[in-house]
Amino acid sequence: MTNKQRLVLFICILASFVAFLDGSVVGVALPSITDELGGGLSTQQWIVDAYLITLGSLMLVAGSVSDLFGRKKVLIAGLIGFALASVLCAIAPSGIFLIIARGIQGIAGALLVPSSLALIISNFSDSAQGKAIGTWTAWTGIAFVVGPLLGGLLVDMFSWRLVFAINLFPIALTLWLMRSLPQPKQIQKNTSIDYVGAILCTIGVGGPVYALIEQAHYGWANPLIYIPFLLGIAALLLFVRYEKHISNPMIPLILFKTRNFNVGNIATIAIYAGLSIATFLITIFVQQVGGYSAIQAGMALLPVTIIMFILSPLFGALAGKYGPRLFMVIGPIIAGIGFLCMLTVNELVAYWLQLLPGIVLFGLGLSITVAPLTTAILGSINKYQAGIASAINNAISRVAGLVAIASVGVVTGTTVTLAGFHRAMILTAVLLLFGGIISAIGIRNVKS
Numbered sequence: 001m002t003n004k005q006r007l008v009l010f011i012c013i014l015a016s017f018v019a020f021l022d023g024s025v026v027g028v029a030l031p032s033i034t035d036e037l038g039g040g041l042s043t044q045q046w047i048v049d050a051y052l053i054t055l056g057s058l059m060l061v062a063g064s065v066s067d068l069f070g071r072k073k074v075l076i077a078g079l080i081g082f083a084l085a086s087v088l089c090a091i092a093p094s095g096i097f098l099i100i101a102r103g104i105q106g107i108a109g110a111l112l113v114p115s116s117l118a119l120i121i122s123n124f125s126d127s128a129q130g131k132a133i134g135t136w137t138a139w140t141g142i143a144f145v146v147g148p149l150l151g152g153l154l155v156d157m158f159s160w161r162l163v164f165a166i167n168l169f170p171i172a173l174t175l176w177l178m179r180s181l182p183q184p185k186q187i188q189k190n191t192s193i194d195y196v197g198a199i200l201c202t203i204g205v206g207g208p209v210y211a212l213i214e215q216a217h218y219g220w221a222n223p224l225i226y227i228p229f230l231l232g233i234a235a236l237l238l239f240v241r242y243e244k245h246i247s248n249p250m251i252p253l254i255l256f257k258t259r260n261f262n263v264g265n266i267a268t269i270a271i272y273a274g275l276s277i278a279t280f281l282i283t284i285f286v287q288q289v290g291g292y293s294a295i296q297a298g299m300a301l302l303p304v305t306i307i308m309f310i311l312s313p314l315f316g317a318l319a320g321k322y323g324p325r326l327f328m329v330i331g332p333i334i335a336g337i338g339f340l341c342m343l344t345v346n347e348l349v350a351y352w353l354q355l356l357p358g359i360v361l362f363g364l365g366l367s368i369t370v371a372p373l374t375t376a377i378l379g380s381i382n383k384y385q386a387g388i389a390s391a392i393n394n395a396i397s398r399v400a401g402l403v404a405i406a407s408v409g410v411v412t413g414t415t416v417t418l419a420g421f422h423r424a425m426i427l428t429a430v431l432l433l434f435g436g437i438i439s440a441i442g443i444r445n446v447k448s
Helices: 003-024 027-037 041-069 071-090 095-109 113-123 126-157 168-180 195-218 223-245 253-257 259-288 294-299 302-322 325-344 351-378 383-406 408-412 418-442
Strands: none
Touching (some): 003 071, 003 113, 027 126, 027 294, 041 113, 041 195, 041 408, 113 126, 113 351, 113 383, 126 294, 126 302, 126 351, 195 223, 259 383, 259 408, 302 325, 325 351, 351 383, 383 408
């Protein structure tokens, strides 16, 4: 690995780390936030999903913007915007203000992930690319899981507001490092940004998510619920139709004719929906039912972080060498078995006997899965479309997560109980097993 490649990889990890961290760090702070600002489960869901809605829907536009204007410029804009939005979150005087600020944060975060992955694809090739993606995946995956630990420490020792303010330090470091990163050449010329597609996608995602979160309060028969839901579905259908007929679509649908890209994204939906339900509920459940402190709740998923840090680069490299199919089959199945193990949890919520065995299997399965999944999807696409391809996959994973979190109330009810937790763990396991089966049927190892 050259010095330039090391610099690129480190910058990409730092930039993406912030976006992924804020997708998970807030979870453990939700009880404290609602204690101070008010609200119940629906407010907690909105604090998470406001970020994921804008992140998921606008990440697609960001992929095109990255390809058009250059990865470095887009990364800098995203980092500055994320810093400003983080300040707004930290000073939020009310739940509504925080939800709006989280939406702004998601807009900025959408600029970070596709540009980071596209930089890696453009600077690495063959097995080195697989290993680089594995390293990137390890660290961004760690951000997804270390968030609850960091959040717990900040909440118990200081304030939930530092959960957002802490973002300023890695952002400042990343901006400083980017001074020595050359500006890549413009990848695509004579193209345009698909604003209509972005609006349709945002409505299509936001409408159903709103309905899923608020249906517990109003009921499905209420026009405040079924109208946004139907409007969102209509917008999604119109979005697909619109994308087929414009010259520069936000989502080039032709990409889905590539087998691994298509199947890999279907697997992504199932896998990330399951993971999002589990990580969202575990951190809330152990606090509200098990009586854990915020730090203890954050540490509950620490083994996943350690396992991913050690094993993700290894499985990324192995996937680059032997192909991703086997890993994408075995990984989700192991993780799914881990969540089934959590059905032994009772009212005592005994961590060492009831939670830890399943969490270890979860971490092992996740480590085996994530880097090969990314390798399978992006390795099947030419590097000139790396920005939009990575944006599509990351958007799909975020949207799958936000829809899953929005659906939590349907599975658990309006409050988190032991029975609801068990139902959610079964659903998580089913989703992960489905992801493994889809990978077994559809993924192909393509020789380079």
